[in-house]
Amino acid sequence: MSTQNNILEALEKLKEHLMPFTEHRPIMIGIHSGGVWVAEKLHSQLNLKDPLGTIDISFYRDDFSRVGLNPTVRGTHLPTSIEDRHIILVDDVLHTGRTVRAALNELFAYGRPLSVTLAVLLERDGRELPIQADIAGIHMNLGNEHYIKLTGPEPLALTLLEP
Amino acid sequence: MTDTDIQFDKSGALRHFLTVEGLPRDILTSILDSAETFLGLGQREIKKVPLLQGKTVVNLFFEPSTRTRTTFEIAAKRLSADVITLETSRMSTTKGETILDTLNTLEAMHTDMFVIRDSFSGAAHLISTHVPAHVSIINAGDGRHAHPTQAMLDAFTIRRHKGDFSNLRVAIIGDILHSRVARSQIHALNILGVPEIRVIAPQTLLPNQIKRLGVHPYYDIEKGLDGVDVIIVLRLQLERMEGQLIPSDREYFRFYGLTPERLSGARPDALIMHPGPINRGLEIASSVADGEQSVILEQVTNGIAVRMAIMATLMGRQSPSPREAD
Numbered sequence: 001m002s003t004q005n006n007i008l009e010a011l012e013k014l015k016e017h018l019m020p021f022t023e024h025r026p027i028m029i030g031i032h033s034g035g036v037w038v039a040e041k042l043h044s045q046l047n048l049k050d051p052l053g054t055i056d057i058s059f060y061r062d063d064f065s066r067v068g069l070n071p072t073v074r075g076t077h078l079p080t081s082i083e084d085r086h087i088i089l090v091d092d093v094l095h096t097g098r099t100v101r102a103a104l105n106e107l108f109a110y111g112r113p114l115s116v117t118l119a120v121l122l123e124r125d126g127r128e129l130p131i132q133a134d135i136a137g138i139h140m141n142l143g144n145e146h147y148i149k150l151t152g153p154e155p156l157a158l159t160l161l162e163p
Numbered sequence: 164m165t166d167t168d169i170q171f172d173k174s175g176a177l178r179h180f181l182t183v184e185g186l187p188r189d190i191l192t193s194i195l196d197s198a199e200t201f202l203g204l205g206q207r208e209i210k211k212v213p214l215l216q217g218k219t220v221v222n223l224f225f226e227p228s229t230r231t232r233t234t235f236e237i238a239a240k241r242l243s244a245d246v247i248t249l250e251t252s253r254m255s256t257t258k259g260e261t262i263l264d265t266l267n268t269l270e271a272m273h274t275d276m277f278v279i280r281d282s283f284s285g286a287a288h289l290i291s292t293h294v295p296a297h298v299s300i301i302n303a304g305d306g307r308h309a310h311p312t313q314a315m316l317d318a319f320t321i322r323r324h325k326g327d328f329s330n331l332r333v334a335i336i337g338d339i340l341h342s343r344v345a346r347s348q349i350h351a352l353n354i355l356g357v358p359e360i361r362v363i364a365p366q367t368l369l370p371n372q373i374k375r376l377g378v379h380p381y382y383d384i385e386k387g388l389d390g391v392d393v394i395i396v397l398r399l400q401l402e403r404m405e406g407q408l409i410p411s412d413r414e415y416f417r418f419y420g421l422t423p424e425r426l427s428g429a430r431p432d433a434l435i436m437h438p439g440p441i442n443r444g445l446e447i448a449s450s451v452a453d454g455e456q457s458v459i460l461e462q463v464t465n466g467i468a469v470r471m472a473i474m475a476t477l478m479g480r481q482s483p484s485p486r487e488a489d
Binding site for chain 1: 176197199200203207209211212213214472475476478479480
């Protein structure tokens with residue numbers, strides 16, 4: 001169900017909406033792995049000064065006691081201090097909101113940002129926490145029947161899956 | 164049931180960390196990989212992650228220790244666990260009865276993990292057969308038998324500097340006979356694929372059957388160190404020796420001490436390691452211990468990350484709730 005055009009349009013929309021933010025010299029941070037792929041595209045298109053940061057939420061997942069320690073933890077790498085900086089947090093799909101909750105926890109272990117703006121490629125229904133995207137490229141309602149997943153990094157594609 | 168089997172729960176997940184012996188390589192490698200990420204935590208503002216939040220870890224140290232005990236405490240605290248340390252210098256002459264009494268009391272306090280050090284070989288194994296299904300045991304050193312977390316942190320340190328295990332010559336110098344560290348190191352390095360492991364010691368400090376472990380014994384330190392990539396110096400376990408196994412401290416240093424002259428026979432980039440605490444001028448010269456090739460202090464830092472990785476691995480299995488039967 002995915003088309004390259006849908007994704008390109010969504011990225012274009014994100015870029016347009018994020019452009020006004022660039023005057024605040026934000027740090028862009030992508031959430032592994034899909035969020036990083038999306039952030040890489042946006043980061044170069046927006047020509048941000050600070051290098052792209054990446055977050056790995058493995059230590060803050062709320063399902064640790066059920067799924068255990070992920071041995072392929074890539075780790076969080078922030079190019080610079082986030083203290084008193086504006087952050088653009090990027091993820092691929094916003095669904096329950098748990099990933100973003102974990103990402104915020106991970107982020108705040110590094111310092112205190114001035115603000116965090118959430119940009120997602122696709123936001124769908126099914127929120128389990130009070131978390132919303134500030135900017136979303138695509139909006140979709142899928143119910144409980146399907147999951148949607150971003151594959152990548154090249155080419156980026158959205159795939160619909162049965163649970 | 165062997166020591167190794169008992170380390171796994173019914174679904175095949177690692178539940179206890181009692182010995183490295185018999186563990187598959189991929190388990191060791193995944194612990195080393197996880198430790199790499201935990202090492203990175205040291206750069207954060209808040210050096211804590213919530214993985215063990217709400218869990219209770221009890222350190223039972225029936226044998227004195229400062230370094231190991233402290234690093235286990237720090238590791239558990241950085242994982243957000245609640246930590247209690249009990250230290251008693253009880254000699255377990257009753258072969259475990261006293262330990263089990265203590266254990267029953269602690270279980271009633273809903274402990275999730277015990278880290279155990281005891282002077283009796285097999286203590287951790289014994290305890291692991293008596294705890295409920297949701298409880299994990301880590302062996303912090305049992306008699307002469309094993310010190311698996313030390314072996315892991317040593318392997319981690321070697322990997323960080325040398326990368327690939329498959330090309331290395333590693334020499335272990337010292338009191339191999341009494342050393343649980345040496346035994347665990349030999350097992351770990353074998354499993355990780357180190358092609359040549361040498362042990363260097365006077366005959367009185369080498370176990371008779373040492374070659375069975377796949378190592379090469381040397382009584383001559385100069386020959387033993389020739390072309391070596393990693394040198395692990397062990398402490399003389401003076402408190403464990405009965406009878407005159409070495410003539411004197413000075414004699415030992417004269418023949419087996421790691422001096423700068425002897426070091427020059429090894430490769431120029433050879434790593435110097437020691438599990439600590441070091442006896443300066445006994446098994447190692449001060450200048451070598453403090454020299455550029457020494458990673459002795461780094462081992463301590465790495466010990467925290469590796470112990471975090473082991474604790475997180477054990478606690479991260481799908482554990483049955485305390486009420487489920489084993």
